[in-house]
Amino acid sequence: MNHTDALQTFAAEKYLLNELPAPIREEFEAHFFECEECAMDVRTGAAFVGQARTELRSASQGAPARKTRSLFSFFTLPLAGALVAAMAVIVVYQNVVTLPQLRGEVATANVPAVVTATSLIGAASRGTDVPSATASKGQPLFLNVDVPTDDRFSSYKLTINDPAGSPAGAIDVSPDRAKNTLLVRMPGNEVRNGTYTLTVEGIQAGAGPAFKLAQYRFRVLNAN
Amino acid sequence: MRFESFDAEYTARLRAADAATLEHFASYFGELIHLKLRSRVDSREVAEDLRQETFARVLAALRTDGGLQHADRLGAFVNSVCNNVLLEYYRSRGRTESLDVREEVHPVASEAPDALSRVLSQDEVKAVRRILAKLGERDRDLLKAIFLDERDKDEVCSELGVGREYLRVLLHRAKQAFKAVYVKSAAARARERRGNSLAAAGVPNLVLNLEDLSAKGPGGRINRQSK
Numbered sequence: 001m002n003h004t005d006a007l008q009t010f011a012a013e014k015y016l017l018n019e020l021p022a023p024i025r026e027e028f029e030a031h032f033f034e035c036e037e038c039a040m041d042v043r044t045g046a047a048f049v050g051q052a053r054t055e056l057r058s059a060s061q062g063a064p065a066r067k068t069r070s071l072f073s074f075f076t077l078p079l080a081g082a083l084v085a086a087m088a089v090i091v092v093y094q095n096v097v098t099l100p101q102l103r104g105e106v107a108t109a110n111v112p113a114v115v116t117a118t119s120l121i122g123a124a125s126r127g128t129d130v131p132s133a134t135a136s137k138g139q140p141l142f143l144n145v146d147v148p149t150d151d152r153f154s155s156y157k158l159t160i161n162d163p164a165g166s167p168a169g170a171i172d173v174s175p176d177r178a179k180n181t182l183l184v185r186m187p188g189n190e191v192r193n194g195t196y197t198l199t200v201e202g203i204q205a206g207a208g209p210a211f212k213l214a215q216y217r218f219r220v221l222n223a224n
Numbered sequence: 225m226r227f228e229s230f231d232a233e234y235t236a237r238l239r240a241a242d243a244a245t246l247e248h249f250a251s252y253f254g255e256l257i258h259l260k261l262r263s264r265v266d267s268r269e270v271a272e273d274l275r276q277e278t279f280a281r282v283l284a285a286l287r288t289d290g291g292l293q294h295a296d297r298l299g300a301f302v303n304s305v306c307n308n309v310l311l312e313y314y315r316s317r318g319r320t321e322s323l324d325v326r327e328e329v330h331p332v333a334s335e336a337p338d339a340l341s342r343v344l345s346q347d348e349v350k351a352v353r354r355i356l357a358k359l360g361e362r363d364r365d366l367l368k369a370i371f372l373d374e375r376d377k378d379e380v381c382s383e384l385g386v387g388r389e390y391l392r393v394l395l396h397r398a399k400q401a402f403k404a405v406y407v408k409s410a411a412a413r414a415r416e417r418r419g420n421s422l423a424a425a426g427v428p429n430l431v432l433n434l435e436d437l438s439a440k441g442p443g444g445r446i447n448r449q450s451k
Contacts (some may be wrong), residue, residue, distance in 0.1 A: 013392040013399070017377065018263060029260055033253075033303035043255050044406045045399040051344050051352040051369050052398070056368045121389040146393045149444070150400065167262075179397070181390070 001027040008214075010148075012041040016049060033044055038090060117142035117183060120216040122199060130195060132219045141186040141220065147178040148213045153202035157210060158184065163194025195219050225249070230298040239286050248414070250279065253302050258307060259270040274313055278306045346410075355398050362386075363394055 001011065001024070011028045014020045020028060032038040119135040120143055133141045147156050156173040168191075173182065184198070197217055201210035230307050237245035255360065257278055261271040262425055285291035292301055344352075356364060369380040381388055 010392045010396060013395045016395060017392065019377075019388070019392075028302065030303055033256055034299040036299070039252075039256055040403075040407065040410075041399070042259060044403045045395065046255075046259055047344060047348070047406055048352060048399055048402045049395075050351060052356060052367060053371050055353055055356055056364070056372045060368065060372070119387060121387045146390065146391060149397060151404075216427070221336075 003038065006031060006035070006038050012045055012182075015042060016045045033176060050198070096161040108170070115142050117144045118218060119144040120218055121146050126150045130217045130219050132221050134221050135188055135191050136222075139188045141188060141191060143186065143198065143218065145182045145184055145199050145216065146214075147173060147202070149175065149178050149180065150202060150213070152204060153211070154205040155203045156213075157201045157203060158182075159199045159201070160186065160190065161197045161199070163196065165197075168196065191220050193220055193222070230296055232295040235286055235295045237297060238283065253279075253299075257302070257306050260303075261310070264310060270313070272441075274306070274309050278302065280369060281305050281309065334386050348402075348405055348409055351402055357403045360392075366391060366394065367398075 006012065006028060011020070011024075012032075015025065015028055022037075028038075032042055118131050118141065120131060133143065135141055145158065149156075153175070155175065156178050158171040158173060160168045160170070162168040169186065171184065195217055196219075197215060199212060200214040200216075202213050203210050234245060238413060240365070247258065253353065254275065257275045258271065261274050262268075265271050265274065282302055285305070290297065320375065356367075359367070366380060366384055369375045369384075370377060381391060
């Protein structure tokens with residue numbers, strides 16, 4: 001295992017999570033015994049995990065104690081029962097009368113809808129399991145993507161290539177946005193069947209070259 | 225942080241029992257050996273014994289002609305010695321499987337820090353608290369379930385609706401956020417160690433321990449700090 005492999009495969013993180021198969025774990029250990037940067041990565045991670053455990057333990061032990069029941073609470077129970085009964089009447093009325101009226105209105109209006117997003121998290125280009133996204137006519141595709149952030153970069157770029165390898169779109173992402181999982185929207189009328197590639201690049205301040213951080217593959221099915 | 229080059233001059237200083245070099249060697253490789261062993265042996269005490277044995281053999285080999293042929297491969301040599309020490313430990317317990325087969329479930333640093341693990345500085349502790357405070361509740365729950373409760377990762381990820389890659393990226397980001405403070409503290413400790421190398425009260429005793437070690441050969445123990 002060389003240094004680039006270790007970085008690209010998140011070897012330090014997998015090592016700390018005990019996710020490396022035994023042969024790979026030994027390869028990585030042999031590497032970090034000689035690589036100062038990876039050794040520091042592993043030591044930093046282990047130190048963080050150790051202290052995080054202490055902090056999380058303190059937080060869970062310091063949860064507020066259960067309150068003792070006061071005399072007043074004995075009177076609140078019948079009141080709560082009455083309120084629940086009243087709420088039940090309201091709910092039934094809404095279900096029988098109000099909601100059917102509203103449904104008719106909603107059906108003809110543009111309303112928020114639940115969308116299905118395809119997660120590319122874990123779909124690195126070397127993996128054999130390629131996630132699939134089903135395209136519907138006129139409906140956009142949504143993809144969940146994580147950006148492996150690094151302080152070296154002032155911004156990030158996501159580039160999508162279609163099955164033919166041609167650029168299908170590019171998005172600039174700020175470091176702030178990159179901290180969280182991104183929801184990427186692909187217009188539905190432009191997708192076609194086949195395997196797409198989404199490349200994440202880090203851009204350094206100034207005129208530095210882009211640095212490829214991750215590449216994800218996903219398959220589009222049932223496109224027009 | 226290394227702050228040293230593993231070269232012929234470094235190994236010569238180790239052979240000469242230079243206090244600062246011994247301190248650096250024990251500190252740098254001690255943590256790496258500790259991480260390697262803690263995921264493979266059940267007992268903290270056994271891990272510490274094996275670590276000491278690794279140190280003893282490496283230092284003994286350095287004093288032997290041809291014991292380490294390429295000074296710049298010191299890291300690989302330490303790792304190789306550690307592997308041999310570990311295999312012998314397994315054999316002594318009547319185990320026949322190789323280093324490859326033994327699969328420990330213990331995550332790294334699964335127990336409270338032992339006596340020789342470095343206690344973090346106040347800055348480092350505050351940095352960890354800051355990083356945890358900035359996490360969302362789900363991310364904190366995820367870290368707690370994995371590292372404190374030591375639950376099955378697939379089960380936890382499934383419960384929280386995330387993938388294993390999400391967990392890795394979360395750990396990566398937290399580690400990167402912590403790195404600057406950790407590296408700075410490591411640099412400060414290295415400077416302090418170099419500054420104190422000749423003035424520390426423990427220096428004569430450290431030299432004495434190495435002489436004892438030479439007399440005993442492998443199987444002796446060295447201490448980073450001795451009274």
